[in-house]
Amino acid sequence: MTGLAVAALLAPPLAAADAPAGRTPSDIVEAAPAADWTRIAASDLVVMDLAPDARGRARRVVIQLIPAPFSQGWTGNIRKLVAARWFDGIAVVRVQDNYVVQWGDPDGETPGKAKVLPKGLQATTEAGYVASIDKAELTASADEANFAAAGLSGKGRSSLDHYAPLTTFQAGWPIGTSETAKWPVHCYGMVGVGRNLSPDTGTGAELYTVIGQAPRQLDRNIALVGRIISGMEHLSSLPRGTGPLGFYERAEERTPIVSVRMGNEVPGLPAYEYLSTDSASFAAYADKRANRKDDFYIQPAGGVDVCNVPVPIREAKR
Amino acid sequence: MTGLAVAALLAPPLAAADAPAGRTPSDIVEAAPAADWTRIAASDLVVMDLAPDARGRARRVVIQLIPAPFSQGWTGNIRKLVAARWFDGIAVVRVQDNYVVQWGDPDGETPGKAKVLPKGLQATTEAGYVASIDKAELTASADEANFAAAGLSGKGRSSLDHYAPLTTFQAGWPIGTSETAKWPVHCYGMVGVGRNLSPDTGTGAELYTVIGQAPRQLDRNIALVGRIISGMEHLSSLPRGTGPLGFYERAEERTPIVSVRMGNEVPGLPAYEYLSTDSASFAAYADKRANRKDDFYIQPAGGVDVCNVPVPIREAKR
Numbered sequence: 001m002t003g004l005a006v007a008a009l010l011a012p013p014l015a016a017a018d019a020p021a022g023r024t025p026s027d028i029v030e031a032a033p034a035a036d037w038t039r040i041a042a043s044d045l046v047v048m049d050l051a052p053d054a055r056g057r058a059r060r061v062v063i064q065l066i067p068a069p070f071s072q073g074w075t076g077n078i079r080k081l082v083a084a085r086w087f088d089g090i091a092v093v094r095v096q097d098n099y100v101v102q103w104g105d106p107d108g109e110t111p112g113k114a115k116v117l118p119k120g121l122q123a124t125t126e127a128g129y130v131a132s133i134d135k136a137e138l139t140a141s142a143d144e145a146n147f148a149a150a151g152l153s154g155k156g157r158s159s160l161d162h163y164a165p166l167t168t169f170q171a172g173w174p175i176g177t178s179e180t181a182k183w184p185v186h187c188y189g190m191v192g193v194g195r196n197l198s199p200d201t202g203t204g205a206e207l208y209t210v211i212g213q214a215p216r217q218l219d220r221n222i223a224l225v226g227r228i229i230s231g232m233e234h235l236s237s238l239p240r241g242t243g244p245l246g247f248y249e250r251a252e253e254r255t256p257i258v259s260v261r262m263g264n265e266v267p268g269l270p271a272y273e274y275l276s277t278d279s280a281s282f283a284a285y286a287d288k289r290a291n292r293k294d295d296f297y298i299q300p301a302g303g304v305d306v307c308n309v310p311v312p313i314r315e316a317k318r
Numbered sequence: 319m320t321g322l323a324v325a326a327l328l329a330p331p332l333a334a335a336d337a338p339a340g341r342t343p344s345d346i347v348e349a350a351p352a353a354d355w356t357r358i359a360a361s362d363l364v365v366m367d368l369a370p371d372a373r374g375r376a377r378r379v380v381i382q383l384i385p386a387p388f389s390q391g392w393t394g395n396i397r398k399l400v401a402a403r404w405f406d407g408i409a410v411v412r413v414q415d416n417y418v419v420q421w422g423d424p425d426g427e428t429p430g431k432a433k434v435l436p437k438g439l440q441a442t443t444e445a446g447y448v449a450s451i452d453k454a455e456l457t458a459s460a461d462e463a464n465f466a467a468a469g470l471s472g473k474g475r476s477s478l479d480h481y482a483p484l485t486t487f488q489a490g491w492p493i494g495t496s497e498t499a500k501w502p503v504h505c506y507g508m509v510g511v512g513r514n515l516s517p518d519t520g521t522g523a524e525l526y527t528v529i530g531q532a533p534r535q536l537d538r539n540i541a542l543v544g545r546i547i548s549g550m551e552h553l554s555s556l557p558r559g560t561g562p563l564g565f566y567e568r569a570e571e572r573t574p575i576v577s578v579r580m581g582n583e584v585p586g587l588p589a590y591e592y593l594s595t596d597s598a599s600f601a602a603y604a605d606k607r608a609n610r611k612d613d614f615y616i617q618p619a620g621g622v623d624v625c626n627v628p629v630p631i632r633e634a635k636r
Contacts, residue, residue, distance in 0.1 A: 097551045162621030188531045197613040213506045220617040233415045233558040240551040295515040299538040303480030
């Protein structure tokens with residue numbers, strides 16, 4: 001009943017300064033050898049600079065585009081839209097609590113005012129979208145075995161995910177799989193393509209990111225094109241919109257997007273790397289996320305869902 | 319490739335104005351008869367008024383305390399802390415992205431400066447906490463059958479949750495169960511008790527709410543005492559703290575909490591009601607959350623996790 005040690009209260013899974021070395025997930029990540037990290041090519045990064053905040057502080061968001069075989073029609077379009085500087089001057093138009101932040105052309109539905117899209121964008125039909133999933137054949141890999149070994153997914157335990165027969169990690173990404181298909185899943189910070197009613201699948205000019213409980217019901221319904229690897233807090237902390245679906249009701253509520261560039265166009269951008277999901281370090285990290293028992297955790301969970309094992313991503317150390 | 323219909327893009331699960339009546343989860347909620355709603359007693363609400371925002375707008379957060387048999391030692395303490403006006407003048411001290419917002423006494427760890435707790439708080443030991451879970455014997459009810467009937471949980475399908483043998487809803491709350499115990503689970507907006515290392519279990523003077531992917535690993539490790547039923551956006555949109563664990567580094571970054579009162583002490587507070595989880599309407603709503611197929615959703619998920627079925631709560635219509 002005496003003074004509360006505020007700084008130590010509710011030590012989170014990813015940081016408990018007082019736990020012995022090797023005991024926490026963050027300890028495992030910190031101790032991972034350089035060989036267990038994979039560098040992300042700057043040409044696969046999209047750097048989105050929002051207008052500075054009310055105090056004049058810069059707000060930079062860095063997105064990593066998802067690699068083949070996923071969503072390549074849309075990521076190709078995004079590269080063209082960046083090249084055409086189409087994204088410069090659009091805005092964050094929607095923030096719906098526990099769901100998504102969305103950005104696009106605020107005048108997109110106003111005939112005559114809508115920003116003209118560049119020529120050469122790839123048409124992405126619903127049929128094409130579903131086919132792209134069916135064709136996604138990443139081979140079973142050490143990543144998958146690692147996640148399964150930690151008792152975290154379907155191998156040897158059936159149906160431990162509501163939304164996919166098996167969830168796993170492959171090439172650094174959270175993936176849902178069935179016997180015939182693989183697809184990226186809607187975890188916190190994943191970036192997807194806004195679209196209208198089916199069969200529209202969107203172009204990639206309107207994007208959103210997840211800011212709440214993973215809306216996994218969107219898996220296989222909307223194309224995911226990447227994830228936010230830096231600056232997520234600049235989007236997740238924006239004021240919620242008060243209109244239907246969290247759209248802002250007044251133009252001045254929107255956050256302007258000043259410029260969007262590919263990472264290799266941005267001087268001084270740090271290099272980023274992720275903890276390789278086929279590494280022993282990742283297996284140990286995932287296992288610790290599922291089975292933590294220490295001075296804080298009394299009751300280990302014994303399992304963990306795919307969106308509760310965020311892939312560690314950091315500025316490269318050298 | 320023409321102008322984008324921004325307002326209709328990415329129609330969320332809970333609102334699709336263009337879908338036929340009865341087709342969406344929100345349609346089902348809207349159509350639920352009055353008898354399917356349960357009024358929440360004002361005496362079970364905690365009304366927390368934050369300092370107005372930068373534009374002078376009020377920021378009110380309403381918390382519903384969890385009913386027996388859960389966490390009654392802590393909710394009893396919270397009632398005593400409110401009665402003593404102990405919470406008045408504390409602050410939001412921590413905002414960690416995709417994890418929690420936490421409020422308490424900013425000087426809690428400064429000897430001599432820490433706010434003195436009122437007498438008569440109940441000691442809540444680790445042993446007592448675990449025991450309180452084991453003793454929680456809500457009988458199997460229509461709520462449980464409803465969630466199971468929708469194919470959403472363990473009945474007839476084994477282990478469809480990473481963190482509990484069975485998840486369900488009971489008396490309006492998301493609940494994890496085993497053969498011998500039941501416990502509330504850490505979904506978005508749930509409110510829990512900050513604590514130090516075990517065997518400390520916290521008093522209830524330091525509280526947090528979930529603002530990201532459900533940190534279910536905290537289930538059975540930290541006492542949950544309620545959930546936020548109104549004003550969540552005032553907490554989830556706060557700037558993230560830049561110190562370790564998301565604590566604010568400077569006092570002026572904290573959001574002051576001006577007053578905390580029980581609902582029955584607040585003149586003009588609306589009455590609130592939740593969709594009874596043992597109602598046919600809730601069963602239909604949960605089923606639709608799991609199996610949506612319409613003009614937007616091409617591929618029904620076929621399942622849903624317990625934290626992706628937010629219990630509908632609204633101001634009472636009469």
